[in-house]
Amino acid sequence: MNELGDIGDFLRSRRARIRPEEVGLPGHGRRRVPGLRREEVAQLAGVSVDYYIRLEQGRGTSVSDAVLDAVARVLRLDDTEQTYLRSVARPAGTRRKAAARPAPQRVRPGLRLLLDTIDKAPAFVLGRRMDVLAWNALGDAVLGFSALSPKDRNMPRQVFLAPAARDLYPEWPAVAAETVAFLRLDAGAHPQDPQLASLVGELSLASADFRRLWADHQVREKSYGAKRMVHPVAGELALPYETLTVTGEPDQKLVVYTPEPGSVTEERLRMLGSWAATSH
Template identity: 65%
Template sequence: MDGDLGDFLRSRRARIRPEDVGLPSYGRRRVPGLRREEVAQLAGVSVDYYIRLEQGRGPGGTSRTKSGGVSDAVLDSIARVLRMNATEHAYLRTVARPPKKQARRRNTPPGVRPGVQLLLDSMDRTPAFVLGPAMEALAWNALGDALHGFSGLPPARRNLVRHLFLEPEGRDLYPEWSAVAAQCVATLRLSAGAHADNSGVRELVGELSLKSEDFRRLWADHQVRACLYGEKRFRHPVAGLLTLSYESLTLPETPEQTLVVYTPEPGSETAERLALLGSWASTSA
């Protein structure tokens, strides 16, 4: 997405105080954080060079596609100065050196392999599903469907981010909606950097930017975060309050697909409620 590199760099330097990096602070500043000149000095590059990066231009050209000439050493140095974590550092490399753009076309995600669907169906005690690069649901098992209701939605609405921001039940499903929303947007931005020419990602960001003020605010923060594992709470209309651990695994042969599995604590109230939800789902089916 055009402007991602410059916007990301500006957002990162805005959070660094001069005293954090050993520079004197001369009174109040017009804008928070480091100046571009200070970042360039600390990173060991010329001011003009750094300004071109923030403008999305390459070191020696005017086109964003020429930024592929940025070296690892320069990006590493800028990441160090701006105190980026490993995820932010990797994202910087991705948006600074995007792959060569192809002719715009709708990206049709590859179907989920039959073996993966068989794996999903074998997990009869845990909700599980497969997501595409725009966090759209591509496949699921019975409990995953019972938890999120994928099968009852048209394909265009089987998207976790869209459901979270645009559907009323999306807010009701998560007791800690604000934290889930921030994590979801940070994960989507990470995916958007890796799949810059994916039309599904671009269209989703465009739609949510138009329709959701909460999404616009979170997207403008330029947070990036990998959602690999953790714990999430649900307020399900049938099962009640559920506390589930999750693991997100990239499928090796289709790295744009992610397998997400939720697991309850054995013997917990959530495990009992999840079993009841499974019985309810099979009866309803």
């Protein structure tokens, strides 16, 4: 199986976004590729051209932190991109783990109880591949997880394949880009996951937007932010969110939408919760 975390494509995409003059190199003359050439990255990072080419070809699994730091500096990688680079540059441990069939994802009982105690905010737990593993009542009222099949309880599938996604998210292009960039992080940490490869293949066949965004190799954490939704019952909702890594379960994230106190969104969520409880 081809690895999902392709270091060559990632580094080439990052070279392409930097203009030579930004790093003190002449930008005039014919250039066969946009951005920096491999030779220029090697020169600026202080490594041999052959060494850098081996790294870009995925043959530098013993590369040192110092070299990765130098390449990251030249390519102006942010903290998340640097973490991704380390994951895809040295995936040997991930390859060994990939031989075993992935264990089913489970949410421990205490975390489920915690979800149920959050009654004023939509909340849910994301696992590997952005699968939705558990949710509270208000999270279900907003996003309808219980009405979906287990396979479809997956955020990328919902964003790119659900017919109502573009109506739910008025700023759909930003939500789509953020979703793919977060999925890329999972691919970097687990480059030989067959279920992730299947998901990426399915979405690539079904969505030209997904193909384009996946090929862009953006990587981004989702630690906090805000989403605007237009719910078919509650109307427009302005929802800041916080994403917390679950202690002891590094592949699980607790996502909580936190409406502003006293806001229209808070009132609409309260009404939505009452409506959902009555309809059930």
